[in-house]
Amino acid sequence: MPQTITDIYLPRQARVKQVVVENSQISTFVLVFSDSQYNEAFRYQPGQFMMVSLPHCGEAPISISSPPTRPGTIHLSVRRAGKLTNAMHGLRVGDSIGLRGPYGRPFPMKQLRERDLLFVAGGIGLAPLRAVINGCLDQRDQFGTITVLYGSRNPSDIAFQDDLALWQKQGVDCRLTVDTAETGWDGAVGLVTSLMDELKPELSRSTALICGPPLMFRAVLGRLTTMGFRDEQVLTTMERHMKCGVGICRHCHMDGKLACVDGPVFSLAELRQLKILELAE
Amino acid sequence: MPHTATTTSSHLLKKDHLKGFLRKLAKEYRLVAPVRNRHSDVLFTVIDDLDAVEIELCEPPQNSLKQFFLPQQEQISTYTITLEGYDFRPTQTHIPPTVYFGVHPCDLSGVLYMDVVFSRQQRDPFYLRRRQGSVLIGVNCNSPAPNCFCNATGSGPFLEMGSDLQLTDLGDRFLVEAGRTSGHALIERWQGFFSPSADKDRAAHYQTFLEARGRFSRQVHVEQAIRRLEAGTVPDEVFAELSLRCQDCGGCAYLCPTCTCFTISDQQLDATSGQRLRSWDACTFAGFTGMAGGHNPVQAKTGAIRQRFIHKLRDDVRLNGRPSCVGCGRCVSICFGGTDIVRFVERACQGSL
Numbered sequence: 001m002p003q004t005i006t007d008i009y010l011p012r013q014a015r016v017k018q019v020v021v022e023n024s025q026i027s028t029f030v031l032v033f034s035d036s037q038y039n040e041a042f043r044y045q046p047g048q049f050m051m052v053s054l055p056h057c058g059e060a061p062i063s064i065s066s067p068p069t070r071p072g073t074i075h076l077s078v079r080r081a082g083k084l085t086n087a088m089h090g091l092r093v094g095d096s097i098g099l100r101g102p103y104g105r106p107f108p109m110k111q112l113r114e115r116d117l118l119f120v121a122g123g124i125g126l127a128p129l130r131a132v133i134n135g136c137l138d139q140r141d142q143f144g145t146i147t148v149l150y151g152s153r154n155p156s157d158i159a160f161q162d163d164l165a166l167w168q169k170q171g172v173d174c175r176l177t178v179d180t181a182e183t184g185w186d187g188a189v190g191l192v193t194s195l196m197d198e199l200k201p202e203l204s205r206s207t208a209l210i211c212g213p214p215l216m217f218r219a220v221l222g223r224l225t226t227m228g229f230r231d232e233q234v235l236t237t238m239e240r241h242m243k244c245g246v247g248i249c250r251h252c253h254m255d256g257k258l259a260c261v262d263g264p265v266f267s268l269a270e271l272r273q274l275k276i277l278e279l280a281e
Numbered sequence: 282m283p284h285t286a287t288t289t290s291s292h293l294l295k296k297d298h299l300k301g302f303l304r305k306l307a308k309e310y311r312l313v314a315p316v317r318n319r320h321s322d323v324l325f326t327v328i329d330d331l332d333a334v335e336i337e338l339c340e341p342p343q344n345s346l347k348q349f350f351l352p353q354q355e356q357i358s359t360y361t362i363t364l365e366g367y368d369f370r371p372t373q374t375h376i377p378p379t380v381y382f383g384v385h386p387c388d389l390s391g392v393l394y395m396d397v398v399f400s401r402q403q404r405d406p407f408y409l410r411r412r413q414g415s416v417l418i419g420v421n422c423n424s425p426a427p428n429c430f431c432n433a434t435g436s437g438p439f440l441e442m443g444s445d446l447q448l449t450d451l452g453d454r455f456l457v458e459a460g461r462t463s464g465h466a467l468i469e470r471w472q473g474f475f476s477p478s479a480d481k482d483r484a485a486h487y488q489t490f491l492e493a494r495g496r497f498s499r500q501v502h503v504e505q506a507i508r509r510l511e512a513g514t515v516p517d518e519v520f521a522e523l524s525l526r527c528q529d530c531g532g533c534a535y536l537c538p539t540c541t542c543f544t545i546s547d548q549q550l551d552a553t554s555g556q557r558l559r560s561w562d563a564c565t566f567a568g569f570t571g572m573a574g575g576h577n578p579v580q581a582k583t584g585a586i587r588q589r590f591i592h593k594l595r596d597d598v599r600l601n602g603r604p605s606c607v608g609c610g611r612c613v614s615i616c617f618g619g620t621d622i623v624r625f626v627e628r629a630c631q632g633s634l
Contacts, residue, residue, distance in 0.1 A: 005404050005405075005406040005409050005410065006404070006406065007358075007371045007406050008403050008404070008405070008406065009357050009358065009406075009407075009545070009557075009559075010358055010369055010371050011358075011369050012369075013366055013367060013368055013369075015366070034366070053360075053367075053369075054367075055360065055362050055367055055547075055549075055555065056547050056549040056555055057547060058545060058546050058547045058557075059545060060573065081572075081573040081574040082572075082573025082574060083573070084573070085573060095366075096366030096367040096368075097367060098360070098367060098369055214576075214578075239572065239578075240570070240572070240578060241569075241570050241571060241572045241573075243543065243544050243545045243562075244543075244545065246402055246403040247401070247402030247403065248398065248399065248402060248403065248405060248541070248543075249542060249543050249544065249545070249562070250541075250542045250564065250592075251542070251544070251562075251569060251570060252570075253564065253570070253579075253588055253592070254578075255591070256591065256592075256595065256596040256599070261402055276578070277578050277579065277580055277584070278578065
């Protein structure tokens with residue numbers, strides 16, 4: 001008799017419980033699987049992603065922006081970028097979507113224990129790091145100092161403002177910068193790397209976690225190296241086009257590695273082994 | 282490499298008995314074999330009437346077995362949008378048990394490679410359902426075609442393992458080796474067609490192998506290209522030069538027995554329903570790695586064609602200990618830009634290592 005094989009490509013229905021508008025381009029969708037038993041048992045790790053389906057739009061990988069310490073809902077923070085993400089922004093509370101996952105290698109949370117954590121993000125890049133930050137805050141005594149550097153295009157573009165305000169209250173050193181100031185903005189102006197000048201991290205116990213657009217990524221890597229961070233102390237999560245999410249279709253190839261199963265989280269030391277455009281000379 | 286085939290039990294099948302044997306198999310299985318059609322093309326074809334077709338075991342078929350296990354396009358689910366919401370239904374594939382007859386060593390190696398691809402990370406239900414209940418009857422290659430180089434990829438011209446039954450043409454008869462328990466069962470079941478092989482048959486088998494090995498017209502230094510890729514000594518200019526001539530047609534990937542990259546897309550059927558399709562894709566296509574919003578993390582052409590060759594000749598060697606090019610030569614025949622894998626190997630090997 002042929003054995004039954006689980007259909008790894010079949011999405012499950014989930015419903016939108018809440019939509020948090022983060023800025024004009026980014027919203028956070030709070031999702032719950034319709035099958036309550038499945039929802040209750042569902043677990044994931046920070047850095048993992050879901051394959052998201054919307055009617056007639058196919059699928060896209062979206063990183064989970066909520067921490068594993070708060071099971072029961074999945075947060076997906078999404079920037080309008082293409083057909084599927086634009087359709088997502090039309091979702092209202094109660095609407096249904098398709099989900100499968102979680103997939104990918106998460107951030108190594110155990111290795112981060114006792115360490116001072118420096119988060120550097122630009123724009124939507126804060127979404128996957130938000131899962132780590134909130135996870136750390138939920139187990140505050142297990143981690144050292146937490147610093148968040150966040151760059152946005154302009155003040156009205158600053159996303160995750162509720163989170164940033166809450167983190168500040170919880171003792172996180174949050175520093176913001178914008179590319180272009182607007183009337184009323186008295187904060188920093190310039191690249192997120194300019195915020196790094198003021199930092200005096202204790203290198204022996206620090207790990208940097210970074211995520212942002214390619215230009216920011218390269219600038220931050222350069223600055224971290226100058227500051228004395230070793231490549232093993234720098235973690236990031238890579239964005240790639242994906243179709244299967246499980247290591248078969250190969251759309252997310254990265255010079256011999258696949259972002260979906262070997263990543264999306266990589267240390268800079270691992271990335272340096274690869275010939276990828278992000279690190280090209 | 283086969284020597285005298287004394288280690289595996291072998292039998293004889295007289296050529297006069299072949300049709301009778303296939304007729305018996307066709308009663309219990311769907312039969313797929315290389316058939317010469319009225320345009321004189323040789324293609325793996327589903328055979329409904331054995332008497333109406335000409336099975337061609339020598340000339341390599343234009344298609345491989347890939348399409349039978351990974352169709353060019355297949356439905357993987359359907360979805361509806363109703364008052365209950367957006368819901369997916371699994372697609373059931375019912376593939377009859379199939380005998381694939383007359384499979385050359387290159388294509389057999391292709392199937393064995395796909396078995397790894399579709400079960401290593403995750404078990405792919407659509408591939409595995411098609412593969413379950415399939416019987417592979419191979420035929421060794423006595424006279425490799427002009428573009429063949431399976432001798433350089435370790436996948437031919439003779440194979441001893443991998444198939445259920447492996448045939449070697451000895452003129453008026455086939456030497457039949459049973460590689461698996463399932464192969465032994467086939468011989469036992471229809472033992473009337475088979476007779477024991479003698480020493481002289483096994484000697485003829487070895488002689489045939491030696492002759493076949495000497496008939497390759499191409500010398501392709503695959504091993505050297507593999508070493509140079511691993512050592513990182515293939516200059517970027519090689520990829521740049523090949524990518525300039527690549528016309529982005531995907532022909533190499535479609536014909537390749539081991540190119541399994543695919544895309545998934547939705548097709549709307551009406552206002553409230555649609556189907557999800559999986560289709561062949563090619564890593565050389567400029568849009569293969571393009572992301573929403575237009576950013577492409579892979580340098581459009583150079584990086585794409587590099588991916589094709591490092592995947593087959595470096596990354597799969599790292600993973601499986603052997604390249605995933607099986608030396609069938611199909612990409613050499615189809616590529617009008619001259620950017621096939623043989624051209625790459627030649628360019629990669631130029632200069633001193």
